Amino acid sequence: MIVCPSSCGGSVEFKNGAGLDLRDADIVVAETSTLPYAVRLLEPGKIRIFNKLKGGLFLAAVPAKNTGHVLQQVRDVYPAMSAARNILQTSLQNGNPVIHPTITLMNVALIERTRGDFDFYHEGVTPAVGRLIEAVDKERVAIGKKLGVEVIPDPELGVLQGYMKEATYDDGFITAPGLAGVRAQSSLDYRYFNEDVGYGLVFLQKLGEQIGVATPVMSAVIALVSLLMRRDYAAEARRSMETLGLSNKNAKNWRNCWLSNRLSLDLVVVLDLVMKESNCEGSIQY
Template sequence: MRVAVIGGGNGALAVACEWGLAGHEVTMAAPTDYPGSLPDVAAAGGITGTGQINGFAPVTVTGDDFGAALEGADLVQVVGAAFATEDYGRSCGPHLRPGMTVVVNPGSCLGALAFARAAGLPAHQDEITIAELSTLPYATRVIEDATVHVFHLLRGGLFVAALGQTRTEAVREMLAEVWPAVTTARSVWQTALQNGNPVIHPAVTLLNAALIERTGGDFLFYEEGVTQATGRVMAAVDAERIAIAEALGVQILSEPAAGVAQGYMLEDNYDTGYSTAPGFLGIKAQDSLDNRYLTEDVGVSMLFFRDVAQAVGVPTPMMDTIIHLTSVVMDTDYAADPPRTLASLGLAGQSVEKLRAL
């Protein structure tokens, strides 16, 4: 299979490495504005994986030439932060061909729909399959030039859904060759709302803000950053997320239950479940508050969750509080111009019944 990986960050390198090691022909491309580690991968001729993915995988880097990367691709994996999805869609759109399968990995906030709209594709069409995963299949970091370390590879709790829903099983079968843990979701609402990052990262970051600023993140994010008080904040956010999912007719796992299913955690609770989790041991805090744990997980994902909640009549007092506090801490009014909303996805004003049918 020919696999094109779009992106140059931690997750993109892990995806490209694992699929290359599985024997697939892998190409990579990324915009010149954020090439990530692609120059290093090009110089090395591929990617070295360590940890739970081991070996050297040859990879062809085409830089910002998306046409060359996508030429002949069977599977296109779009791997990056939520705020990059539309840019990737615009770059890939002219080069997508009938029969291709695109997987936004992870989908975050209906990333499949955001990508499709940016690429100029309707949500419901049969020629090009657009799907999304609920989360990246790894905990991973680039540790040196063209070398990616995978701390943890998910054993479960990984869901996929395709727009229009009819192609979901076909996509699952394609991905299961490398990721056997992937299972079908009921719809892209399930994959979108199963994203647990807005539950975990903002609470731990905000309640440890002084420590992050004072030490430059020189502490263990989960082992030292999560306490009973932190856990109570996470639980309150999670209750609101689960209520949004129920209003849309889908069931999602609580964040600790997902962590146990994925193999990160041994305990299904919001404090020691994280602070003693084998999959989170040794992970340091970010070196600055200006980090995706706030800029993406609040500035994109949590704002999107709240927008959906308002549309389906679910109150979100804890999310409201975290959004406001993050805006004050970062001296940025994130709610003033959210990048991902129902309106930006063409869903504003739709009934709950129509939203459920997505």
């Protein structure tokens, strides 16, 4: 079972929902960092593929010891897929919460007035928009750094994936061949806010808070988008370490152990620590 793409702990959500023990390695559950294709549904039964990813596509299993096994199973179809350290890396590497809300926010009036009659990336991104994307991206990279997982900045990933020719936050998007013709949404009431803020940015902001990484720009974006949509996305907290079961009463103990000594440990070790309500010693067996 591969949750594709994960978008913030998707495989944990799946295992929780299916009643599977997160440490159970018999039923193989994994997740990818993003979709292997950039694709839009044109009509029932008809899709348009803008890009098949050439790289920058990561996979992690829960528990992570299964990652290599899963990659072997899909290697012939998706040779570009590579191993992530753990699902924190696949979750953080998903760029949607970084690019979708920021570009949408900087084009709110045009989207509403024209019902999205413009190219989302080629027309919706300008130098100032690029600065906003970059600021949110830097907060995401900082979260990854604190957690000991590498997060590739979004434009660099875009080049690896074959979307973009240039790894910059403005022209990189404006001139990206793989993003040409992607139209804007016809309404603000769309997944670019509802999912990528409601789940994505809120997840990242709360995770940053939990581990002590400041995310003032994400917070400002969440605040304004909530106001525009008349929804309190932060209060809804549809997806967070808490809803994933990773922020229980032992979170403080877990965090202290993890951040002070074991930043690079597999998430499953962390889960194990949390679930067993143990301290830092013992129980590291994955």
